[in-house]
Amino acid sequence: MRLSLVTLTVGAFGIGMTEFVMMGILPDLSEAFSVSIPVAGYLIAAYAVGVVVGAPLLVGMLGSQPPKRLLIFFMIMFTLGNGISALSPNYITLLLMRFISGLPHGAFFGVGAVVATRLAEPGREARSISVMFAGLTIANIIGVPLGTYLGHTFGWRFTFLAVAIVGVLAIVSIRQWMPKLEPTPGASLRRDLKVFTRVEPWLIIGITMIGTxxxxxxxxxxxxxxTEVAGFSSEALTYILMIAGVGMAIGNFIGGRLADRSPLKAAQILLLNMAVVLIVLVVAVHYKPTALLVTFITGASAFALGAPLQMLMIRAAKGAEMLASSVTQGAFNVGNALGAYLGGVPIALGYGYTSPEWVGAGLALVGLAIALFAARYQRNDVAPAYAVVEAEG
Incomplete structure (x- = not known):
């Protein structure tokens, strides 16, 4: 594996850790700031909003710069945001810092995905992207359980401090091993925005932000x-998150292989599978062995979507790949905010902690419906850029 791709993996590890560790330390933050679990969940939404705002804004403003310089700048922002989060004196301050920490997230992955395809062998572009996304899955195997353990044992501030340390490692590795790549010729925000005058990028955005x-x-x-439904202790969460993370890691590479064949078909299959698995989880979670098994399967099903959706957008946005790719990351985090918010609504209404699974299954099915429409749009030959590229491949 190329060290240049490993640098993207390290950056993705830090980003994945800070994004997903919130789920593990949510009860700790709820207790520390004397707020309910749904209100603590807004810290997840604030980060996602930061991603949505920062992805197109930062890449649009800085997209003419060399990719290596952009990646280093984004990781510096990320590291500072998480370092300052560790010092937050109250809930409102942490909410603001979560937003700021999220700003470089989508921009890093947007630029990183394009860099990964440039470094890949022909026909293996999606698998190269999956190497970057592997950082997210490794974060869920190692980083998130570690961050959860630190939060439970020493306090949530140590969790954010650990993330900041990973950010420093990412900066050093990018400076050392990432080759110098030329910026996109003639890149400008005005030119890149023209890609969004076509239908297919909007369909991909819809699939991403609703389906995920x-x-x-x-x-x-x-x-x-x-803890409340399956009956595990809070200490067992570390191992449960590791099981989910292993599922995500396996699903990520499966998604990369499927996407190199047909990213749109892969997205359809995976969205349907995710809806079914979430419904099964409602019953399975009441028994510890099946709860763990389906947690593994759910992680694999859900995280396999990353590479297919990213490849769909890159193929649909020739000449504006970095901006469009970063917008896809913004759409992922609209899904983050949407899922966190809508999943919390039935909990707040008293329907219990299994109710978010029904919400999640519904969102996955809506995403599937959009993907099926995109396939019909492709068959009708209404100028789908990615269909042309797939036909040539």
Missing amino acids: GGLFAWFSYIAPLM
Whole structure:
């Protein structure tokens, strides 16, 4: 594996850790700031909003710069945001810092995905992207359980401090091993925005921000689901998150392989599978062995979507790949915010901690409906950029 791709993996590890560790320390933050679990969940939404705002804004403003310089700048922002989060004196301050920490998230992945395709061998672009996304899955195997352990044992501030340390490692590795790549010729915000005058990028955005909401409706509330419904102790959350993380890691590479064949078909299959698995989880979670098994399967099903959706957008946005790719990351985090918010609504109404799974299944099915429409749009030959590229491949 190329060290240049490993640098993207390290950055993705830090980003994945700070994004997903919130689910593990949500009860700790709820207790520390004397707020309810749904209100603590807004810290997840604030980060996601930061991603949505920062992804197109930062890439649009800085997209003409060399990719290596951009990646280093984004990781510096990320590291400072998480370091300052560790010092937050109250809930409102942490809410603001979560927003700021989220600003470089989508921009990093947007630029990183394009860099990964440039470094890949022909026909293996999606698998190269999946190497970057592997950082997210490794974060869920190692980083999130570690961050959860630190939060439970020493306090939530140590969790954010650990994330900041990973950010420093990412900066050093990018400076050392990432090759110098030329910026996109003639890149400008005005030119890049023209890609969004076409239909297919908007369909991909819809699939991403609604369909992936199913993942976040489940994962945002996995801690109370496993402790209050399945009956696990809070100490067992570390191992439960590791099981989910292993599932995500396996699903990520499966998604990369499927996407190199047909990213749109892969997205359809995976969205349907995610909806079914979330419904099964409602029953399975009442028994510890099946709760763990389906947690693994849910992680694999949901996280396999990353590479297919990213490849769809890159293929649909020739000439404006970095901006469009970063917008896809923004859409992922609209799904994060949407899933966290909508998943919390039935909990607040008293329907229990299994109710977010029904919300998640519904979101996945809506995403599937959009993906099926996109396939019909492709068959009708209404100028789908990614269909042309797939036909040539």
